Amino acid sequence: xxxxxxxxxMTDPICCAPVSASPLDDAAALExxxxxxxxxxxxxxxxxxxxxxxxxxxxxxxxxxTAVGLSEPTVSHHLGQLKKAGMVLPQRRGMNVxxxxxxxxxxxxxxxxDPTCCR
Numbered sequence: 001x002x003x004x005x006x007x008x009x010m011t012d013p014i015c016c017a018p019v020s021a022s023p024l025d026d027a028a029a030l031e032x033x034x035x036x037x038x039x040x041x042x043x044x045x046x047x048x049x050x051x052x053x054x055x056x057x058x059x060x061x062x063x064x065x066t067a068v069g070l071s072e073p074t075v076s077h078h079l080g081q082l083k084k085a086g087m088v089l090p091q092r093r094g095m096n097v098x099x100x101x102x103x104x105x106x107x108x109x110x111x112x113x114d115p116t117c118c119r
Contacts, residue, residue, distance in 0.1 A: 019112060035109055038085030043068055044078050051088065051101040058091070058100040 019032070039045060046068055051059060059067075065075040079099055082088040086105045091098050 035085045038081050044082055058098045060096045060098050
């Protein structure tokens with residue numbers, strides 16, 4: 001059975017200085033690893049791609065399920081893992097949940113991995 005992601009405080013997009021600045025402590029390494037683990041799935045990468053490129057900026061779970069060819073419960077599971085890692089933000093509207101990418105969290109992760117990226 002796969003390990004579940006520990007719950008971490010997601011009030012800030014990411015915890016620490018770039019990995020190249022100095023050796024990371026255990027807590028910082030765990031925070032980065034949990035975020036990368038959440039992204040380390042082809043379906044989740046595809047979901048992030050859809051959310052990041054959608055013109056409206058948010059997509060209903062039902063539309064995401066159709067786009068990736070999976071059931072809504074399966075897509076909801078994947079989105080839940082991305083939510084725990086702070087990569088997506090949900091908003092409930094009646095019976096539907098709409099998700100949008102948390103772009104600040106992704107930018108912070110890029111900066112932690114490569115501080116010279118995207119300048």
